[in-house]
Amino acid sequence: MTYVIGAFVAFPCFMTILTSYVYIISAILRIRSSEGRHRAFSTCSSHLTVVILYYLIIMCLYMRPASMQSLDQNKLFALFYNVLIPILNPVIYSLKNREVKGAQ
Helix, strand or coil: CHHHHHHHHHHHHHHHHHHHHHHHHHHHHCCCCHHHHHHHHHHHHHHHHHHHHHHHHHHHHHCCCHHHCCHHHHHHHHHHHHHHHHHHHHHHHHHHHHHHHHHC
């Protein structure tokens, strides 16, 4: 039952993000210059990295069988989700800012 509820909650969010990225990628592919496509893809890559990190942690936390769950693992995943990813978020975006500043 937990899997059904988890899928019912997570699936619409995942599909919304996936659909938006399909539209973004199709818009990027319509850009005529290869330099413009490269800059647009590099802009989206930092956001996509953060989204993938969040979804991986959520899937590892909530989509495990009950027999494989332990309190220590749940604490570790909660630490990743609530502390590590928000700390990495500015680092990921600052890497993108350095690329932008270096290109100018």
